[in-house]
Amino acid sequence: MRHLLWFRNDLRCHDQPALQAACQSGAQVVALYITDRAAQKSHDTALTRWNFDVRSIRVLADQLKLHGIPLLVRTVADLQAMESLFAEIHHTFNFNHVFVSREYGPNEQKRDRQIQQWCTQRQIDWHEYDSGCILAPGLVLKNDNNPYQVFTPFRTRWLSLLTQHFVPEQDALTGFYQQPPIPFDSLQVDLPSVPESLIALWPAGESEALQRLDRFITQELTYYHQQRDLPALPGTSRLSPYFANGSLSARIAVQRALNVPGQGAQTWVSELAWRDFFQHILYHYQKVGKHRAFQHHTEALQWSDDQERFERWCNGRTGFPLIDAAMRQLSKTGWMHNRLRMITAMFLVKDLWINWQWGERWFMQQLIDGELAANNGNWQWCASTGVDAAPYFRIFNPWTQSQRFDPEGTFIRYWVPELAQIPKAALHKPPSKGSLDPRYPAPMIDHDKARLHALAAFRALDQRLVER
Numbered sequence: 001m002r003h004l005l006w007f008r009n010d011l012r013c014h015d016q017p018a019l020q021a022a023c024q025s026g027a028q029v030v031a032l033y034i035t036d037r038a039a040q041k042s043h044d045t046a047l048t049r050w051n052f053d054v055r056s057i058r059v060l061a062d063q064l065k066l067h068g069i070p071l072l073v074r075t076v077a078d079l080q081a082m083e084s085l086f087a088e089i090h091h092t093f094n095f096n097h098v099f100v101s102r103e104y105g106p107n108e109q110k111r112d113r114q115i116q117q118w119c120t121q122r123q124i125d126w127h128e129y130d131s132g133c134i135l136a137p138g139l140v141l142k143n144d145n146n147p148y149q150v151f152t153p154f155r156t157r158w159l160s161l162l163t164q165h166f167v168p169e170q171d172a173l174t175g176f177y178q179q180p181p182i183p184f185d186s187l188q189v190d191l192p193s194v195p196e197s198l199i200a201l202w203p204a205g206e207s208e209a210l211q212r213l214d215r216f217i218t219q220e221l222t223y224y225h226q227q228r229d230l231p232a233l234p235g236t237s238r239l240s241p242y243f244a245n246g247s248l249s250a251r252i253a254v255q256r257a258l259n260v261p262g263q264g265a266q267t268w269v270s271e272l273a274w275r276d277f278f279q280h281i282l283y284h285y286q287k288v289g290k291h292r293a294f295q296h297h298t299e300a301l302q303w304s305d306d307q308e309r310f311e312r313w314c315n316g317r318t319g320f321p322l323i324d325a326a327m328r329q330l331s332k333t334g335w336m337h338n339r340l341r342m343i344t345a346m347f348l349v350k351d352l353w354i355n356w357q358w359g360e361r362w363f364m365q366q367l368i369d370g371e372l373a374a375n376n377g378n379w380q381w382c383a384s385t386g387v388d389a390a391p392y393f394r395i396f397n398p399w400t401q402s403q404r405f406d407p408e409g410t411f412i413r414y415w416v417p418e419l420a421q422i423p424k425a426a427l428h429k430p431p432s433k434g435s436l437d438p439r440y441p442a443p444m445i446d447h448d449k450a451r452l453h454a455l456a457a458f459r460a461l462d463q464r465l466v467e468r
């Protein structure tokens with residue numbers, strides 16, 4: 001008997017039910033990873049994320065090899081070509097079972113149904129497992145069996161179910177060794193080029209991820225609730241890239257965090273509940289995966305299509321120091337602090353009045369942790385178009401947010417060196433005249449006026465709803 005194990009965003013051996021199932025029953029196992037160029041393009045996958053995935057795959061291949069499992073890495077142009085690839089691998093290897101971890105986006109579901117059908121036509125059995133979420137979509141439902149659309153009751157129910165679904169903490173490959181069914185081949189995949197500094201910042205692979213988790217839990221988790229909103233401090237776990245490509249199991253992370261008493265751990269677990277919440281929303285409401293507004297009526301908003309404004313935001317040249325510092329952190333590191341993601345997103349949408357979909361796309365093109373459900377869910381939250389979103393009248397003031405979350409200006413001065421000598425008070429308010437420094441632009445917009453414009457547009461939308 002021969003088994004094909006198809007890795008996607010589950011690049012690990014711990015808490016890996018698909019791998020575990022494939023290795024049971026003494027079958028010969030071959031693993032496969034496929035890059036679909038068309039999907040990558042349509043998902044706007046960042047080069048940084050692609051580089052991180054390739055490095056993670058290399059680490060995974062070495063781990064699998066120790067257990068006699070060859071990992072084939074292939075690239076296809078599109079979904080059609082994927083079928084031909086399966087046919088080719090089937091011809092060489094003659095597998096009769098395929099094992100996968102389930103994915104919830106619309107393209108991924110379509111792909112899996114197509115390949116599953118291809119398998120069924122050839123009497124090949126298809127086996128799917130849930131391990132991407134802490135609780136699989138479908139498990140956390142209201143009493144009437146409908147999905148939650150509001151986070152707080154979702155989290156209450158989610159917490160009440162959590163311990164019933166704890167998983168054993170073991171490596172799926174423990175004790176497994178086989179004679180490789182086909183020779184190990186050298187990985188046929190190029191490493192997309194990114195700056196060395198980025199590679200140093202984000203070492204790949206599951207043992208790195210598990211070490212980072214341990215370090216975070218033993219050293220920082222206790223203070224998480226106090227420090228998580230301050231971007232100048234290392235107050236959050238920075239584990240998101242590892243969760244995004246599955247090098248780290250979110251289930252294991254939660255189980256370990258729950259062993260730590262105190263508010264820090266509770267707050268962190270709650271953040272992981274947000275991750276599940278948005279994955280469940282994507283699963284239940286596939287339209288969000290097609291970049292449609294969750295609140296349909298908000299699609300009538302007439303956004304500005306001012307390309308120049310958008311580029312100033314992308315390039316960190318808005319004249320708002322905290323916004324610019326955050327946007328530069330994003331382009332230099334492939335990551336941005338959560339508080340800053342909220343502030344920059346809200347600024348693009350409510351101050352610059354640019355369609356949230358432009359921002360969503362830009363983030364995906366930059367983020368090492370870019371992930372459809374979390375990115376879309378959070379963008380729609382900030383834009384007040386999404387599920388359980390920020391009410392449209394709660395518009396962040398970028399100056400007071402700056403004062404609150406970077407009071408000393410430490411983060412700003414690090415990322416915007418033109419402002420290194422500016423006193424802290426001046427960093428958090430519009431300059432009385434011109435700009436703070438000749439090398440730095442004046443604020444590109446008056447926040448108070450922009451706020452009124454956004455409020456009026458949303459109110460007009462509400463009015464149209466009432467009149468309908």
Ligand SMILES: Cc1cc2nc3c(=O)[nH]c(=O)nc-3n(C[C@H](O)[C@H](O)[C@H](O)COP(=O)(O)OP(=O)(O)OC[C@H]3O[C@@H](n4cnc5c(N)ncnc54)[C@H](O)[C@@H]3O)c2cc1C
Binds near residue numbers: 274338345371382
């Ligand atoms: C506009 C916007 C876009 C975002 N895009 C993404 C994205 O593409 N991918 C992504 O993983 N996260 C995204 N987030 C959520 C969040 O900003 C990041 O998960 C977080 O900053 C990652 O840093 P961390 O690992 O240190 O988080 P921690 O604070 O240590 O949190 C632990 C984990 O919880 C999850 N998490 C935390 N906050 C959220 C949240 N609001 N929504 C969903 N999951 C959360 C992440 O997996 C994170 O790694 C976005 C947030 C906003 C406001």
